[in-house]
Each structure stands twice: as structure tokens, then as C-alpha cells.
Amino acid sequence: MEELLHLKGIVKKFPGVVANDNVDFTLRKGEIHALLGENGAGKTTLMNIVYGLYKPDAGEIYVEGKRVEIRSPRDAIKLGIGMVHQNFKLIPSHTVMENIILGLKDVGFVINRKKVGEEIRKLSEQYGWRIDPYVYVWQLSAGEKQQVELLKILYRKAKILILDEPTSVLTPQECRNLFHALRKMAEEGIGIIFITHKLEEALSISDRITVMRKGKIVATKNAWETSIEELTNYMIGRPVLFKLDKNKTDSSEDFILIRNLKAYGDTGALALKNVNLTIRKNEILGIIGVTGNGQQELAEVLAGLRKAIDGQVLIDGMNILNYSPLKLIELGVAYIPPEPIKYGIAPNLTIRDNLFLKAYRYKPYSSRIFINLREVEKKAEEIIRRFNVVCPNTSIKARSLSGGNIQRLILARELSELINGWKPRFIIAAYPTKGLDISAAEFVNRTLIDYSKTGSSILYITEDIEEAMMVCDRIAVMYDGRIMGVFKPGEVSIEKIGLMMAGAETLTTS
Ligand SMILES: Nc1ncnc2c1ncn2[C@@H]1O[C@H](COP(=O)(O)OP(=O)(O)OP(=O)(O)O)[C@@H](O)[C@H]1O
Ligand SMILES: [Mg+2]
Secondary structure, eight states: OHHHHHHHHEEEEETTTEEEEEEEEEEEETTTEEEEETTTTSSSHHHHHHSSSSSSHHHEEEEETTOOOOOHHHHHHTTTTTEOOOOOHHHHHHHHHHHHHTTTTTTOOOHHHHHHHHHHHHHHHHHTOOOOOOSSSGGGEEEHHHHHHHHHHHHTTTTTEEEEGGGGGHHHHHHHHHHHHHHHHHTTEEEEEEEOOOOHHHHOOOOOEEETTTEEEEEEEEGOOHHHHHHHHHHHSSOSSSOOOOOOOOOOOEEEEEEEEEEEOTTSSSSEEEEEEEEEOOOOOEESSTSSSSSHHHHHHTTTTTTSSEEEEEEEEEEEOOOOOOHHHHHTTEEEEIIIIIOOOOOTSBHHHHHTTGGGSSSSBOOOBOOOOOHHHHHHHHHHHHHHHOOOOTTTTTGGOOHHHHHHHHHHHHSOOOSHHHHHHHHEEEEEETTHHHHHHHHHHHHHHHHHHOOOEEEOSOHHHHHHHHSSSSSEEEETTTTEEETTTTTHHHHHHHHTTTTSSOOOOO
């Protein structure tokens, strides 16, 4: 079978960590090759090397049997390599076509706009998509943006396609659609590297699966000859409990009351049309729904980051609507924001500074003039250990942490009692496990369950129905700025939940 890409002995070191440790990897023509591994295993680093973003410290790269040097993405593109990153790199204020032809001239294309527009439309149809080349990128959903990223690569006739966690931004339907398109691309001879944390996904979409662990390749297997159990073992060296034992008694004491909440979204249309919810003491209330139905706005209003225009939010009987974030923190409200890399950390500050962002102002870390660094360092070390943030020391920049470790850092900052006597009474967790590997996700969920047991009320927003069933005590379905119904896990069929998510049914009980 023809080898499109062959990596030999790739080494890449960062201060304090060997991100790629003598890696050998091959990609064949027409193959979908899944790349698995814990957060920080070195997957993105390896692919950034192939795409010319990082220079390896050692090793060789062969493309179609020829030894190559890839010094920049431009070199990579010329060699037929395309990459869709964890966060999209499109320019929102440009049209689809402008984004696709951007930089093409550099690579030696002559551009005839009308012809290009037509070609893009055709290419899009070929994969079952309906992308209009003349709309602006900001008008597109996450799934459509991803299609544009792919079109951009396909338009350049790439032979090697790298996708870094492509499904973490997609709804179940969009996922199916993507898989369908990827299969088609593979049939046409394109080789695809597919990074994911979802093992079922890897097993169902790929031909071969490679697992990385701490910078090394631990196994490459044909998808048909391996299993979830085996892959988990390769990844983390132990089995993972896919069932979380909540072991809780139902609470009946209402703690958070949300009444007739209304708020605008970023585009100026009503994003929360009329939200009514009750969260009990010790309860994890899940919110599921297709992204963009008001979940984000709800979280922001509750965290004091977006003004509501009407309604009430009562915590233990006290109306806290439109309080400032600082005031809310002091009242025990904790917010775990979505897209932690974008919203959750200051990437250029150290881990310690990120941890203490809010706590610096309080005793015992500061007197009126000085910051007590000894006290800060001691506490930082202790908390980093308790929340399992893997890092050489707390003085490195937060940006160099892997996705999973960034999320652990945010949990540590938002939930630990950095400030004396502070406890989270209400935790708003927006997509807290998105992009996390199975053991990190398990850690986050277990941590939240533990907090619910010790008295916190938690709003848990997710796209993953199964995860909601596992973690939450009750689940609300959100659609178009409203709650379609609330139920206990197992009380309502998946079929019916799907209909509620699409706005076709409501539920009046519970
Ligand atoms: N630019 C950088 N500077 C310093 N360290 C880095 C840099 N990029 C990555 N690292 C470190 O290299 C290791 C591998 O990180 P990488 O991002 O490749 O992991 P990953 O497998 O993609 O993880 P995730 O699943 O969380 O995305 C981690 O320890 C990370 O902290
Ligand atoms: Mg990564």
C-alpha cells in the first residue's frame, strides 16, 4: 500500500517536557488514521511539525517516499498537506470564497473569481454540503465553518488531510455528515489523520488507530482488531469507569430560581426568550440542546457577564439579577467558561498568576502593598497537585499547557477555596469536558459531583446527551431561548429528547 507520509524518529522538546519522543508514524493513501492520546500526549505538536508550524529537534519526514524539509505551512501546502486546527483560522469578515483563495496566489494559482466561485460550489456539492461561496464566514454555524476549512484544503488538491479534534464543535447530525464526507475523500485517495478523544468515533471512522502516550507511540492497530478497553489501556494504562457512581439522595430544597429570564444575544435578537428553571440544593441540573439555542447566553447572564432585560435570578431567596461578576463571586457563584483557551485563561501569564487572578486581592496573599509570594507559591503548589495539573512548575506560561490541563487549571481557580472561607454555592459549568481526554473528563465530572455532594448547586451545560445522563440529576432541554422540558435521566426516551432538541415537542412534567 502506498505511503503518503512517513515520519521517522521525530523529537520535539519544550522546556521541561519532551512533547515528541522518537516518533515513527505512517499514513497510507486512502486511509483514515485516528490519533489518540491523553491531553498533553503530543498529538497536536506532532501534527504542527508536519504542517511546518514547529521545527523538530530531530527526525525525518518523507512525503510520497521523498525526504522533505517543511519549514512553514507554505511548504506544507505545496507538498499537498492541509490542516484544520482545534480552533478555526478563518477570517469572519471575509466571504467563504475570499477565505478559500487567500494565499493561493502565493502558491502560484491564477484567480478568476467567477470560475472559482463555481468550483467551490461544485466541490461543496460533491461532499453533500451546501456552502454558498459569497456569504460571510461570520454568518456560518460551526459545522459550516469547518466545511469551509475543508473546502479550502480540498480546493488546493491536498493529498494529506489533518483534522485536530474536528468533532468537538459539532452536533451529532453534523458529525455524521462529516464522517460521510471524510469517507468519500478517503475513497478518492486522500490520506486523513484524525485526532479525537472519542474512542467510539475512532473505532467507527478509521482504518488504523495510533495511540500516543507521554510523547511516544505506544501502539498502532487496525481498527477492526482492537476495542475500547484495549485503547483505554494503551492511553492511560488503566481502565476508566464509564459509569459514575453518584450515590446521592435526591434533594428537594430549591436553591436557585430562574424566572422569566430574557436577554439579547450578540446579534441583537432575543437569545433568552423566557427561561424558567429551578436548581435544587446538591443538584446537578443539565442543560442539553443544539449549540446556539441560548445556552451560552444563559450561562453569561448567570455569571454576570451579560445583562438580562427582564426576569429574576434568586439564590437562596435573594435576587442577584445583573449583579457584577465580582459581587457574584463573593456570593459564591463560580463560572467555568466554554472554550477554556479562549475565555478561561490569560495565556501569557504564568500558571500561578492565572490561578491567583482573582485571589491576589485577598488575605493572606496580599497586604495593602505587598503580595506575599511565599504564601502564593505554597498554595499554588498545593492546589495544582490537588487538581492534577500536569506541569514542570507554576512559573511557566499557561499557554504551554495542553487543553486538558488548562481545564484543570480553570477548575482549580474557580472551585478551590483560594479565598479563605469561600465556597462555591452555585457552579455554572459551560461545556466543561469538551475537548478533554477520557481521564480528564472523568476527573472534571467527578469533581463536580463531589462539589454537588458537599452542597453546591450546579448548572451543567453540555452537547453530549449520554454525558448528561451520567452526570446530572435532572436534565432540561433548551431550544430557541426556552426550556422545552425537564426530566430525570432515563425518564424520557432518546427519541423524544431529540424531538425536544429540535423544538418539535415539549414536556410539562417534573
Ligand atoms: N508552544 C509550546 N511551548 C511549550 N510547551 C508546549 C508547547 N506546545 C505544547 N507544549 C507541551 O507539549 C506537550 C504536548 O502538547 P500537545 O498540545 O501536543 O498535546 P495534545 O496531545 O495535543 O493534547 P490535547 O489533547 O490536550 O490537545 C504538553 O506537555 C504541552 O504542555
Ligand atoms: Mg491537541
